[in-house]
Amino acid sequence: MLVFLVRRVALMVPILLLVSIIAFSLIHLIPGDPALVILGPEAPRETVEALRIQLGLDRPLPVQYASWLGAAVQGDLGRSLVDRQPVAKLIRQRLPATAELAVLTFLLSILIAVPIGIYTSVRRGGLADWIGSVAALAGQSIPHFWLGIMLIMLFSLQWKLLPASGYVPLWVNAKANLLSMILPAFATGAREAAVTTRYLRASLLEVLKQDYVRTARAKGLAERVVVMRHAVRNALIPVITSSGLQIAALLGGLVITETIFTIPGFGRLIVDAIFQRDIPVVQGAVLFAALMVMCVNLMVDVVYSTVDPRIKLSGGRG
Amino acid sequence: MLHGRLVRLLSALLAVGLLVISGCSSSNPDSSTPSGGNTPQTGQPSAPKADVVLRIALNADPPKLDPHQSTALVDRQVFQSLFDKLVDFDKDLNVVPGLAEKWEVSADGKTYTFFLRKGVKFHDGTAFNAEAVKYNFDRMLDPNFASPRKSEISAVDKVTAVDESTIKIELKQPFAGLLATLADRAGMIVSPAAAKAAGVDFVNNPVGTGPFKFKDRLKGDSINLVRNEEYWQKDLPKAAGITYKTVTDENVKLVNLQSGQLDIIDTVPAAQVPQLKSDARLKVVIGPSLQYQGLWLNTTKAPLNNKLVRQAIGAAIDREALIKVVFGEVAVPASSPFAPGTPANNKKQAPARDLAKAKKLLSDAGQSNVSVALKISPSPINQQIAQVVQNMLGEAGIKVTIEQEEFGQLLDKLGKKNFDMAQVGWSGRPDPDGNIYAFIITGGGNNYSGYSNTKVDALLNDARIPTDMSKRVQIYSEIMAILDDEVPYVYLWHPQDVKGLGPTVQGYVPVPDGMIRTLNLTK
Numbered sequence: 001m002l003v004f005l006v007r008r009v010a011l012m013v014p015i016l017l018l019v020s021i022i023a024f025s026l027i028h029l030i031p032g033d034p035a036l037v038i039l040g041p042e043a044p045r046e047t048v049e050a051l052r053i054q055l056g057l058d059r060p061l062p063v064q065y066a067s068w069l070g071a072a073v074q075g076d077l078g079r080s081l082v083d084r085q086p087v088a089k090l091i092r093q094r095l096p097a098t099a100e101l102a103v104l105t106f107l108l109s110i111l112i113a114v115p116i117g118i119y120t121s122v123r124r125g126g127l128a129d130w131i132g133s134v135a136a137l138a139g140q141s142i143p144h145f146w147l148g149i150m151l152i153m154l155f156s157l158q159w160k161l162l163p164a165s166g167y168v169p170l171w172v173n174a175k176a177n178l179l180s181m182i183l184p185a186f187a188t189g190a191r192e193a194a195v196t197t198r199y200l201r202a203s204l205l206e207v208l209k210q211d212y213v214r215t216a217r218a219k220g221l222a223e224r225v226v227v228m229r230h231a232v233r234n235a236l237i238p239v240i241t242s243s244g245l246q247i248a249a250l251l252g253g254l255v256i257t258e259t260i261f262t263i264p265g266f267g268r269l270i271v272d273a274i275f276q277r278d279i280p281v282v283q284g285a286v287l288f289a290a291l292m293v294m295c296v297n298l299m300v301d302v303v304y305s306t307v308d309p310r311i312k313l314s315g316g317r318g
Numbered sequence: 319m320l321h322g323r324l325v326r327l328l329s330a331l332l333a334v335g336l337l338v339i340s341g342c343s344s345s346n347p348d349s350s351t352p353s354g355g356n357t358p359q360t361g362q363p364s365a366p367k368a369d370v371v372l373r374i375a376l377n378a379d380p381p382k383l384d385p386h387q388s389t390a391l392v393d394r395q396v397f398q399s400l401f402d403k404l405v406d407f408d409k410d411l412n413v414v415p416g417l418a419e420k421w422e423v424s425a426d427g428k429t430y431t432f433f434l435r436k437g438v439k440f441h442d443g444t445a446f447n448a449e450a451v452k453y454n455f456d457r458m459l460d461p462n463f464a465s466p467r468k469s470e471i472s473a474v475d476k477v478t479a480v481d482e483s484t485i486k487i488e489l490k491q492p493f494a495g496l497l498a499t500l501a502d503r504a505g506m507i508v509s510p511a512a513a514k515a516a517g518v519d520f521v522n523n524p525v526g527t528g529p530f531k532f533k534d535r536l537k538g539d540s541i542n543l544v545r546n547e548e549y550w551q552k553d554l555p556k557a558a559g560i561t562y563k564t565v566t567d568e569n570v571k572l573v574n575l576q577s578g579q580l581d582i583i584d585t586v587p588a589a590q591v592p593q594l595k596s597d598a599r600l601k602v603v604i605g606p607s608l609q610y611q612g613l614w615l616n617t618t619k620a621p622l623n624n625k626l627v628r629q630a631i632g633a634a635i636d637r638e639a640l641i642k643v644v645f646g647e648v649a650v651p652a653s654s655p656f657a658p659g660t661p662a663n664n665k666k667q668a669p670a671r672d673l674a675k676a677k678k679l680l681s682d683a684g685q686s687n688v689s690v691a692l693k694i695s696p697s698p699i700n701q702q703i704a705q706v707v708q709n710m711l712g713e714a715g716i717k718v719t720i721e722q723e724e725f726g727q728l729l730d731k732l733g734k735k736n737f738d739m740a741q742v743g744w745s746g747r748p749d750p751d752g753n754i755y756a757f758i759i760t761g762g763g764n765n766y767s768g769y770s771n772t773k774v775d776a777l778l779n780d781a782r783i784p785t786d787m788s789k790r791v792q793i794y795s796e797i798m799a800i801l802d803d804e805v806p807y808v809y810l811w812h813p814q815d816v817k818g819l820g821p822t823v824q825g826y827v828p829v830p831d832g833m834i835r836t837l838n839l840t841k
Contacts, residue, residue: 032726038381041729042745043389043466044756045763050464082381083521083537090537149569156577164577165570260570262563264539272379272538277726 001305004313005298012294016287020072023286024065027279033057034277038082055081068283077287078280080273087284090269097167098265100177101257102250104185106243109192116193117200117239122227124205132197139194148187148260155183165262184261188254192246199242203235236307244300248293370841371559372823374834375571375583379538379564383524385506386458386465391745394503395584399543399560399836401506401526404432404451405497409829411660411748413497417446417507417527427492427785434483438550440509441531448479453510455487467504469763471496473782492783494790498749502831529555529837539564556825556840572818575600581823581841582834586816587699588645599821604648605828607815608657608746610753611649613692613707613808618735618768621690626683627716628805631739633679634714635707636671641811644702648816652809654798655744655753659830661787662750662794668809669802676714689717690738695725703741732766740766743813748831750794751782758797758806769806 035052036043052058056067071078077087120132156164163180170177207213208231216226255267266285273281304311380393385401388394406416418432438446455477458467473493478486489496499505512525524532527550530543541562545555563580565571568587574580576597586594586602594602615622615631622628637651650658651668658665680688692707694700701720708718718739723731731737744764747753756762759778760770774797781793801807815832825838 030724030727032724032730036729036733037726039389039466040391041742041764042391043763044469046469047389047464047466054464080537084518085522085537093536094538149573152570152573152577157573160577163579164574165579259567262539262565262570262574264536268538275724275726276381 001313004301008298008301012291015294016290019290020069020283020287021065023283024061024068024279027274027277027282028061030274030277032277034081034279037275037277068280072283072287077284080281081278082276087280090281091266091285091288094264094266094269096169097263098251098254098258098267100170101181101184101188101254101263101265102247104181105189105192105250105254106247108185108189109196109246110243112189112193113196113200117197118204118227118232120197121201121204121208122223132201136194136197136201139190140198142190144187144191144256145260147190148184148257151183151187152260167261167263180261180263184257184263187260188250188257192250195246196239196243199239200235203238204231207231207235233307237304240300240303240307244296244303248296251289251292251296369558370556371561372557372581372836372839372841373561373563373579374836375563375565375574375580377564377566377571377585380541380562382521383532383535383541384521385503385508386454386463386467387521388503389466394833396541396543396562397503397506397526398528398833399530400524400528400532401508402438402528403502403505404500404507405505407498407501407748407829407831409827411830413501416501416505417451421497423785427494427783428489430487430489430496431480432485432487434485435550436483438527439548440512440527441525441546442509442512444509444511446507446527447482448485450510451485451507452477452479453513454507457508457513458504470499470504492785494782494785494787495749495751498747498752501748530560533559551837555837557836560836560839575818575820578820581820582826582839583818584832584834586818588648588816589699590818591646591648591816594818601819601821601823603815603817603819603826603828605815605817606657606659606830607813607832608660608748608753608830609743609813609815609832610652610655610657610746610809610811611741611743611813612652612810614732614737614740614742614766615806615808616735616738616740616767617806619738621685621688622738624683624685625804626679627685627688628808629803630676630679630683630688630714631711631716632669632805632808633672634676634716635710635808635810637668637810639671640703640706640710643706644699645811645813648814649811650814652812653802654794654809655757655807656750656794657746657812657830660748660750662791664791664795664798671710673714680715686715687717688715689719691719691721693721693723693728693731693737693740695728695742696722700741707741735766735768737766742766746831750790754778754794754797755782758801767806769804771800771804774800 033052034057035048035055039048039051056064068078079086080090116132120129123129152164155162162183166176166180168176168180213226213231216230251266254265255271257263258265258268270282270285270289273285301313305313374395376392376395378390378392380396381390382388382393383396383400385397403416404418405413408414417435417438419435421430421432423430434448434451440446455471455474457463458465458471459474473489473491473496474487475490476488480486507527508520509525512523513520516523529546529549531546533542533544535541543560545558549555565574568590571580571583572590572593575583591602594600613631615628617623617628641649641651653666653668654663656662680686692704694704704720708720711718728740728742732740732742744753744757755778756764758765758769758774760775777793777797781790781797784790815828815830817826817828817834819826820841822841824840827835827838829835
C-alpha cells in the first residue's frame with residue numbers, strides 16, 4: 001500500500017511537468033498578444049509596447065517557460081499579468097466556492113442516484129424502472145445552462161423561493177451560502193445523478209444475474225439482504241470509477257454553472273484568464289487542476305481496495 | 319405543446335428534488351428550509367433607507383482600478399465612484415466644475431489655469447491641493463510609468479502649482495480637447511501618498527477623493543465600495559455603499575435584475591428591451607450615447623484597396639433596415655463618428671441605400687465578382703449584423719463570408735492589417751477629436767484601415783487648435799466630405815445607451831458618456 005502511494009505520487013511529477021508544457025504551448029498558440037489583449041482596443045500603441053517589455057513577453061518562449069518553471073518549483077506561481085496579484089492567492093480565493101459546489105453536487109447526485117438506481121434495477125421492467133430510466137436519460141441530455149436558467153425562472157422569479165445568485169463564503173454566512181448553492185448544485189447534480197443512476201442500474205442488473213446471488217437467495221435470505229449486502233457492494237466498483245471521473249471533472253468544469261449563478265469559482269478563473277491571455281494564471285490554475293484530478297484518481301484507487309478487498313494496491317497499476 | 323409538457327415534467331422533477339434537498343438541509347443546524355419569508359430578495363418597493371447598498375452589474379471584470387493605468391471601458395464605471403475629476407460633464411455634455419471650481423484659458427489657448435476646491439481630502443486623509451494635482455500630471459507623463467493617459471495629454475508642456483489651490487497647465491500647442499480629456503480618466507486625481515506607497519499595486523488599492531471608498535474586491539466577481547463619510551459635497555453620497563458585480567451573461571443579468579439581486583444593469587442588449595419593458599416593476603432608461611459602430615475596410619489590400627469597391631459597400635447597405643432588424647429602438651443611423659447631439663454632428667441624414675449605384679461602382683471598378691471576408695467577434699448580435707450585411711452586399715454582387723474571431727485574435731489581425739472587412743466600433747468620447755484622430759490619421763494607433771491622406775492629416779491637426787467649437791466643426795465637416803468619398807470606414811449606427819433599473823432605484827440621471835454617476839443614487 002505504502003509503496004503504491006509513493007510510486008503514484010512520484011509519477012505525478014512528470015505528468016505535471018507535461019501538463020505545464022502543454023498549457024504553456026497552447027496559450028501561446030492562440031493568436032492575440034497578451035499585452036494587447038490586457039490593454040484592450042482603446043490603448044495607445046506605445047503603452048502596449050511598454051507593457052510587453054515590462055511583462056517580459058519580448059523574450060523567447062523557452063526562456064519565458066524556464067523562468068516560470070524555475071519559480072514554480074520553488075512554490076512561486078507568479079503574478080497575474082493583468083493586475084499583478086499573486087496567482088496562488090487567486091487560486092486560494094476561488095477554490096472554496098468550486099470545491100463546495102463540487103461536493104454538494106456529488107452528494108446530491110449520490111443521494112438521488114443510489115436509491116433510484118437500486119430500486120429500478122430490482123423492479124426491472126416495471127413502471128418505476130421506466131420512469132426512472134426516462135428521467136435519467138432526460139437528466140443526462142438536458143444541458144446545464146438550460147436547466148440552470150429554468151431553475152432560476154421557476155424558483156427565483158416565479159415562486160421566489162431561492163435566490164438567483166448571491167454567493168457568500170460558507171464561513172461568512174452559512175445560511176445565505178447554502179441557500180445560494182441549492183439551485184447550482186441541482187443544476188449540475190441532475191446530470192451527475194443521471195449518469196450515476198444509469199451506471200448503478202446496469203451494474204446491479206449484471207450482478208443480480210450471478211450465481212452467488214442465486215445462492216444467497218437459495219439460502220433463504222431476505223431479498224433486502226441479498227440486494228443490499230451482497231449485490232450492491234459488488235455493483236459499486238464501476239460506480240466509483242464513474243463518480244471519481246465526475247468529481248475530477250466537476251472541480252475544473254463548473255464554469256457554466258458558475259457563470260449562470262455568478263459564483264466566483266475556479267472554472268471562471270481559468271476561462272477568464274484564457275480570454276485575457278493571463279499566462280501565469282492559466283499556467284498555475286491548469287497545473288493545480290491537474291493536481292486535483294490526480295489526487296481524486298488516487299483516492300478512487302484507494303477506495304476500490306476498501307470496497308473490494310480482491311483489488312490489491314501493488315505498485316503496478318498506473 | 320411539447321415544450322409545455324416538458325416544462326411541467328421538469329417542474330415536477332424539480333419539486334421532488336427540492337423536497338429531497340430541503341429534507342436533508344433541515345437536519346443541518348446552520349441552514350434553514352427554504353421558504354418565501356426568509357429569502358434575501360423581495361419584489362416590493364420600499365422607502366429609501368440610509369444604509370442601502372446599490373448593486374450594479376458590469377459586463378466585464380474591471381482589469382485595472384488605477385485611472386492612470388486603465389485601458390478598459392468598464393474600469394471607468396467604477397472610477398465614477400472612487401475618483402473626482404478636475405472637471406465633469408453634465409447630462410448635456412457641458413463641461414462643469416469638479417475638483418476645479420473654475421478655470422481660465424489664455425487668449426492663445428496655450429495656458430489653462432485651474433482654481434481648485436479647498437478643504438477636500440483623499441480617502442487616506444491626506445489633503446487634496448495643487449501639489450497633488452501636479453504629482454498626478456507628473457505620474458501620467460512619467461515614461462517609466464507607461465500610462466495610457468500620456469498620449470491623451472501629450473500637448474501638456476509644463477504643470478506648475480502656483481499656490482495651494484491654483485494650478486497652471488501650459489501646452490506646447492493649443493489643444494481644444496483638453497477640458498474634455500480632463501473630464502475623464504486623465505482628470506481623475508489619485509492620492510499621491512497612496513500612489514507612492516503602493517507602487518504598481520495601486521491598481522488593487524485605489525485611493526481618490528470620490529464619493530465612495532474602496533473596500534475590497536474578488537477578482538472576476540465583485541468590487542465593494544463604502545461611503546466616503548467626509549465627502550466634500552454635503553449629505554452626499556446617498557447610498558451607504560456600491561457593489562459592482564461582474565455578470566458576463568446577458569440572460570443571467572436580466573433574471574438577477576428581475577429577482578432583485580441586482581439594482582442596475584449596464585449595456586442591455588436590444589433583444590432584451592421588450593422583455594424589460596413588459597415587466598412593469600422594472601425601468602428601462604434609453605438615452606443617447608457617444609458610441610459609433612460600423613465596418614473597417616482594409617485599404618491596403620485587394621479588393622478593398624480600390625476606392626470604388628469601398629464606395630459600393632457604403633452604398634449597398636441599408637442602415638435603416640439593418641437597425642430595424644437588429645436593434646429596434648436602441649440605435650440610430652450614422653453618417654460620421656460624431657453622435658447626434660454632439661457639436662460636430664452636422665445632422666446630415668445617413669446615406670440611403672442605392673443598389674443601382676453600388677452595382678455601377680463595381681462595374682466601373684471592373685470587378686464583377688468581388689469576394690470579401692467580414693470578421694466579427696462572436697456574439698449573437700454581431701452574427702445577426704453580419705448576416706444582414708452579407709445579404710445586402712450579396713444583392714449588390716459582393717460575396718461576403720463571415721469569419722468569427724475571439725476578440726483578442728480579432729484585434730491582433732486588425733493591427734497586422736490581416737483582414738478585408740471587420741465590424742469593430744468605438745465607445746466614444748465627448749470631444750470630437752477623441753472619435754476620429756487616432757482612427758484616421760496616418761499611422762494612428764486605431765487606424766486599422768491603413769488609410770493615409772496628407773490633406774486629412776493636416777486637417778485633423780488643424781481641428782485640434784481653435785478653442786471656438788464652431789470653427790472646429792467646420793474643419794470636421796471638411797474631413798468628413800473627404801472620408802465620405804474615400805470610405806476607409808463605413809459608419810453604420812450609433813448605439814443608444816440602455817440601462818435597466820430595479821423597481822426602487824432612485825436618482826439615476828443618464829449622461830451620454832454612459833457612465834453611471836453614483837453620487838445621488840439610492841433605493
